[in-house]
Amino acid sequence: MIAEEIVRQAFEAQAARVEPSPDALSTIRQRIQHSHRLKRRVAVGLASVSSAAVVSVAAVLAGVASCSPAPTTPPPPPPGASTTGQPTQTAVPSVARVPVYYLGTARNRLALYREYHEVSFVNGLAGRVDAAVTEMLRGEPVDPDYSSAWPSGATVRGVRIEGGVAVVDLGGIASNSVGAETAGMTVEQLVWTVTAVAADAGSPLDGVRLLVDGSTRTDLWGHVPIGDTLRRGNALDTQAPVWLIEPQQGDTVEPTFRVHIDGAVFEATAVLRVRDANGTIVDERSVMLSMGAPARGDAFVELTLPPGRYTLEAFYYSAADSSVQGIDDHEITVS
Amino acid sequence: MEPTARTPAWSADEAVTGLYTTQYRALVRLGTLLTHDVGLAEEIVQDSFVALHQHWRRLRDPDAGAAYLRRSVVNGSRSALRRRGVAERFLSRTSRAEQAPSAESLALLAGTYADVLARVRTLPARQREALVLRYYLDLSEAQTAEVMGVSTGAVKSHTARALTALRRAIEEPAS
Numbered sequence: 001m002i003a004e005e006i007v008r009q010a011f012e013a014q015a016a017r018v019e020p021s022p023d024a025l026s027t028i029r030q031r032i033q034h035s036h037r038l039k040r041r042v043a044v045g046l047a048s049v050s051s052a053a054v055v056s057v058a059a060v061l062a063g064v065a066s067c068s069p070a071p072t073t074p075p076p077p078p079p080g081a082s083t084t085g086q087p088t089q090t091a092v093p094s095v096a097r098v099p100v101y102y103l104g105t106a107r108n109r110l111a112l113y114r115e116y117h118e119v120s121f122v123n124g125l126a127g128r129v130d131a132a133v134t135e136m137l138r139g140e141p142v143d144p145d146y147s148s149a150w151p152s153g154a155t156v157r158g159v160r161i162e163g164g165v166a167v168v169d170l171g172g173i174a175s176n177s178v179g180a181e182t183a184g185m186t187v188e189q190l191v192w193t194v195t196a197v198a199a200d201a202g203s204p205l206d207g208v209r210l211l212v213d214g215s216t217r218t219d220l221w222g223h224v225p226i227g228d229t230l231r232r233g234n235a236l237d238t239q240a241p242v243w244l245i246e247p248q249q250g251d252t253v254e255p256t257f258r259v260h261i262d263g264a265v266f267e268a269t270a271v272l273r274v275r276d277a278n279g280t281i282v283d284e285r286s287v288m289l290s291m292g293a294p295a296r297g298d299a300f301v302e303l304t305l306p307p308g309r310y311t312l313e314a315f316y317y318s319a320a321d322s323s324v325q326g327i328d329d330h331e332i333t334v335s
Numbered sequence: 336m337e338p339t340a341r342t343p344a345w346s347a348d349e350a351v352t353g354l355y356t357t358q359y360r361a362l363v364r365l366g367t368l369l370t371h372d373v374g375l376a377e378e379i380v381q382d383s384f385v386a387l388h389q390h391w392r393r394l395r396d397p398d399a400g401a402a403y404l405r406r407s408v409v410n411g412s413r414s415a416l417r418r419r420g421v422a423e424r425f426l427s428r429t430s431r432a433e434q435a436p437s438a439e440s441l442a443l444l445a446g447t448y449a450d451v452l453a454r455v456r457t458l459p460a461r462q463r464e465a466l467v468l469r470y471y472l473d474l475s476e477a478q479t480a481e482v483m484g485v486s487t488g489a490v491k492s493h494t495a496r497a498l499t500a501l502r503r504a505i506e507e508p509a510s
Contacts, residue, residue: 003502004470007455010448011471015364018373020380025355028384032351035385096374128374202372 013290016300019246021097023118093120098132099196101189102146103182104240106326110185111240112192113146113328115248125203129166130159132197136189137170143249143330149186151176157214161205165229166194169211176221183223188238191230207231235264236294241326242270244314245298249330256304257334261287263326265316268292272301273313282310305334347391351384354400359384362408368467369412371456376408379415383407406482409468413460447505454504458497461485465493466501 021027097116104113119131134156139148150173157169168190178186191208198205207229212220218227232238246260247253263270268291274283282305289297315327345353359380366376383404387394394400455463461483468479469490476494480487 003498003505006447006451006505007466007498007501008470010451010455011368011467013448014452015368015471018364018367018376020360020363020373020377024359024377024381025352028351028355028381031381031385032388035389094374094378096377201374202367202370 017298019097019116021095021118023095027095093122094128095120096128096201098128098135099193099200100132100136100141101192101196102136102141102143102148103185103189104143104146104328106240106242106328110181111326112185112189112238113141113143113240113243114192114196114245115142115146116245117142125198125201126159126161126166128201129161129168129194129197130156132193133159133168133170133190136193145249145329148189149176149178149182157211162209164206165209166198166205166207167209167211168194169214171213173220174212178221178223180223183221185238187220187224187226187230188233191232192238195232235296239264239296240328241265241293242314242316242328244312244328244330247312247330247332250332251330252333252335255307255334256302259301259303259312259314260298261289261301261314262296262298263289263314263316264293264296265289265326266293266319268297270299270314270316272303273315274303274305275311275313277309279311287314307334309333344395345391345397347388350391350394350397350400351388353397354387354404355384358401358404362404365405365467365472366408366412368455368471369409369463370416375415376412379408379411380404382411402482405472406484409464409482410484413464416460450504451501454501455497458500461489462493462497462500465490466497469494 095118097118099114100117101112101114103110105111117132117135119128119135121127121131123130136148137150137154137156139150139152141147153172155171157171159169160167176183176186187210190210194208195205208231209229210217210220210226212226216227218225220226240263242261242263242265244259245262247257259272261270261272268289270287270289272283272285272287273281276282283303285301287299287301289299291297309331310333311329311331313327313329315324317323318325362380362383363373363376366379367373370376370379386407387400387403390403391400394403455466458466464483465479468474468482469476474482476487476490480490483490485493
């Protein structure tokens, strides 16, 4: 019985971390329409050939097959062959919500916050990483409290996956006037984004090799050594202690909605506070995350609010002096 | 899985929208437990909805539609893994995931769970399916048999073998 219960809990814990793309319904509808169009084309093709012309029918069908929508499961690229930055021929873009990290402040220093952004990509894992890094370089987080310090005009020249490492070639980043802390966290932002995208896609990577305009460099902006493979820094030092994951900044939600909080906090206790449009606190509650610091845990809370504009604040109270720490706030509208 | 609301005579489009609302998230999670790949699971689930739309005239009923989607996701996951060369893939992933303690999803789970899930990924496909259907979806042996298209006896033996393998992982966690 014990084994069964552990298996049940392990499945639930893993499943709870899977958040499907928010807009999959429109993708499904597009694919249904696409398959209708293909069917009509088959019908036209069949009508135009005589019953004796079996070969022609086969040709029509073969033609249809070659322009069918994204295959259920594209054949896996051989290890190391996943590459972007080169022209592709027949790939149909996939759309996915990918994790993208941004800089914010917590405890008076820079920390990484994660958002999910929808991107379209081709070419498997390398393409997914390419699209996520391009989105990161675009520097437009949904939450205005977050930012990005990559130089404007920075671009992804190509991404390839080699031996468990993503080789990311960036252009337009040779110079940037930032201090040591910002430089270090900006490189962490890249490493966390790339490795999170890979882990989310089910293919964890060990790290990132950063090329600048196609070449290896010893350091970036005079502050960060980038000659070797870059690996994630310690999560406690780089990630913000509390993330308000859902709803995202600016979201409009139903009167009853779910709040997703993630963090590494003392005794796994975070706080969720709700302020109305006047800034008055209308709700405050402790939220027990699934795990306490130093591990990251998360929790889902269901809230019901009358229609209006609100600010959700997720944070923790300092064990030392009960001050509010690590606040992550999102403005939302309840419809 | 929650029962689907009875709705008289849905059109195929309405069926897709209605079942998407109630089933999509759970199906992606089911597919992810079976394939350990969220992106792949989403593709498989989306394929299942496209197929549901095509076959809706035959299914008609929301419950039948939900059962069809579940079967379709289990079968789709199995074929996808077969095509991808499941054994090598899982082995390489497992070992790499264990070296990467900060990997986004798995490593954030408690140690025992991570050990159990890593072991689940090395089980033969049928054993993994039986476990996920029985213990994640809480289906009965008869319902699991129906989804997998096998006998109840086969479900029993797949589940028993899988649990024996997992008990070892629980009692002797990977060092």
